[in-house]
Amino acid sequence: MMLKILRRIVQEVSSTPNFGEALQILVKRIREAISTQACTVFLIDRKQEEFVLLATEGLNPASVGQVRLKFKQGLIGLVGHREEPINLENAPTHPNFFHSPEVGEERFRAFLGVPIIHHRQLLGILVVQQEESRRFDETEEAFLVTMAAQLGGIIAHAEAVGQLALLFNQSKTDNLQSLCLRGIASAPGIGMGTVVVSYPLADLDAVPDRKTKRIAKEMAVFQQAMSAARSEIYALKERMANTLPAEENLLFEAYLRILDSATLEREITQEIEHGNWAQGALRTIINRHIRQFESMDDDYLRERATDIRDLGRRILCHLQKGHRSVVEYPKQTILAGEEVTAAALAEVPEGTLTGIVATRGSSSSHVAIMARALGIPTVLGVEGLPVTQLEGKELIIDGYQGQIYIHPSKKLRKNCAKLIEQQSQINADLAELRDLPAQTLDGHRIALWVNTGLATDAGLSLTAGAEGIGLYRTEIPFMNRDHFPTEEEQYIIYRQLLNAFAPRPVIMRTLDVGGDKALPYFPIREDNPFLGWRGIRITLDHPEIFLMQVRAMLRANNGLNNLRIMLPMITTVTETDDALQLIQQAYEEILTENSNIIRPPVGVMLEVPSAIYQTFALAKRVDFLSVGSNDLTQYLLAVDRNNSRVASLYDGLNPAVLHALHQAVKSAQQLNKPISICGELASDPAAAIILLGMGFNALSMNSAAIPRIKWTIRNFTLRKAKELLNTVLKMDTGKEIRQYLEQALRDNGLENLLNDGKIPEKAN
Ligand code: PEP
Ligand code: MG
DSSP states (O other), X not given: OHHHHHHHHHHHHHHOSSHHHHHHHHHHHHHHHTTOSEEEEEEEETTTTEEEEEEEXXXXXXXXXXXXXXXXXXXXXXXXXXXXXXXXXXXXXXXXXXXXXXXXXXXXXXXXXXXXXETTEEEEEEEEEESSOOOOOHHHHHHHHHHHHHHHHHHHHHHHTTHHHHHHHHHHHSSOOSEEEEOEEEEOSEEEEEEEEOOOTTOGGGOOOOBOSOHHHHHHHHHHHHHHHHHHHHHHHHHHTTTSOHHHHHHHHHHHHHHHOHHHHHHHHHHHHTTBOHHHHHHHHHHHHHHHHHTOSSHHHHHHHHHHHHHHHHHHHHHHTTTXXXXXXXXXXXXXXSSOOHHHHHHSOTTOEEEEEESSOOTTSHHHHHHHHHTOOEEEOOTTOOGGGOTTOEEEEETTTTEEEESOOHHHHHHHHHHHHHHHHHHHHHHTTTTXXXXXXXXXXXXXXXXXXXXXXXXXXXXXXXXXXXXXXXHHHHHTSSSOOOHHHHHHHHHHHHHHXXXXXXXXXXXXXXXXXXXXXXXXXXXXXXXXXXXXXXHHHOHHHHHHHHHHHHHHTTTTOOEEEEEOSOOSHHHHHHHHHHHHHHHHHHHHHOTTOOOOOEEEEEOSHHHHHTHHHHHHHSSEEEEXXXXXXXXXXXXXXXXXXXXXXXXXXXXXXXXXXXXXXXXXXXXXXXXXEESGGGGSHHHHHHHHHHTOSEEEEOGGGHHHHHHHHHTSOHHHHHHHHHHHTTOSOHHHHHHHHHHHHHHTTOHHHHHXXXXXXXXX
């Protein structure tokens, strides 16, 4: 029984998106579960070194967010200090009892406080209290201890993603203060501007709050939507009357009753009167009702939450009719949302978009690739982003470090404006390097290529001085359609790109979906997608898709002859042999149609650890190799490349990664096969010197990074790069390696690159 209740509480709490509300639900449920009179949670505000009362049922609700206790203060302090439960029959007589008048706990005697601990760290205290003088019994104590242990993870997560800081901030000023949240750096650069929230229509939870002064207008819009919803349901009821059993048809009666009930309408209009627009008011009130129903013990009543949700959605649809067209984009627009789609990005008028931030997505999302191509600073995967509260707020995006600042202080804004200015100055200076080779001071040349997924990117890449395309991610044109593109459709896209770059080489990678890259028309559901059906594994299982793609590539190459084909996610030699055989088959077929077609060079990606240890065997079979450092780092270090919780462990300079790269280059060189690197690592100046020293023939990166890397290479000798490599290969940690290489950059006059655009940690 206890277990069932416990599970239900944990589930409800962890599924409530707003952390403040989650805590309030928590204390309410615990109080009910052990039939006591008060339940309260205090969490630690590390910045202030205080316990803050963040939710209570039974004590004075006005004390939420207001009551703060020093670490050693009161019984709370004692529980925290001892890190064990304290169970008292008569708390006020305890020498540590501390009376704060605003809490309203005078009448309570019995006290049980339990520490909330996660990974050895104290996060807060959970307390139950009762008037009667008695000890809470063992079952109650066990229940609370188990509850606190489960809560640890939830709270630690809220802390990691900045939700906790958000609560502490609100508790102090009732306003969003300058606040920094972390996500995944998805397109480099610093962007500053005003938020426009991008949200899908007909999704109640996605509706943002929006302040309005035109209350009468919002009121009228709301009334119209209500009566439209009423007529709609009435019509549905009439239509279904003959087909549905009478009992089921009662549902519509119930809907109409809810719509007609004065409460719902009154609550929503009150919310509008407080200055929220109709859609935001609707979301607030409907969600409140949904939660009420969901918390009921009776299964039938709990189900009513679904009805309310459906009704809310219907009213919303009427509210949203024709609404999209009136979005006004500020001169400097930051697009924010749960998910920002490529289409939403395209809706923003040219020249006004200065940044993108979203809860979902990763650096390999379509929108990230587009943002990199367009040079728009982007941070995705920001869990806990308070999307609904962001409309019209000032925001700074740090696309280098994957951070965003909500409501930045004046000082931070000034600093960032300066950084943006410096950046454009550096860019202007670097533009002069465009036509110069990436050549070291002692005359060694290395090719700089670009990673891309958009044909329209070709122009930008050439402007940046790219000497070829080191990775064309063919899945991108596969993503924005609702079916696999035909051979002809693919031919047109590939031809355009090969043509734009000829005679420079273009390495086209065969379809690499699965993992985090899904096609809307080819869903794959797996528990471990990164270890599942992805890349070459899929295309070998579907030779028809592979052959169609290869045929399109071979035909597009006709007369241009700058195509190279690359195979992703190779784990075994057999996969390589099978893929080579299919390519040969496509080639022979096409030869019968057109004898001018050539067999292009074919290479494999080294992005799985097993491929590193088989580089020699692979190199024997193919014409070139290319390291995919993004996946290689993820698989070597067992760190999900898109999971911000473990982002600090994801380090391309980790000695394991460097030794793997070094070994791959040595194997390739034994057979005289060219080896390049694509993936984000090559765009890091510190890493680029080491890659140069290892002997990579080409570095491929996003086009925005090319000028900086060219500058780096032109300021080093190959001899020095090799020397640095030998030193760092003897080091034990990524941190040590990074510090050492950054010092080398400074010594070589590249200080500016290190601070380039980066917001100093203490600037806020
Ligand atoms: C890589 O894994 O490094 C790579 C370049 O491929 P993608 O990022 O598309 O997986
Ligand atoms: Mg990859």
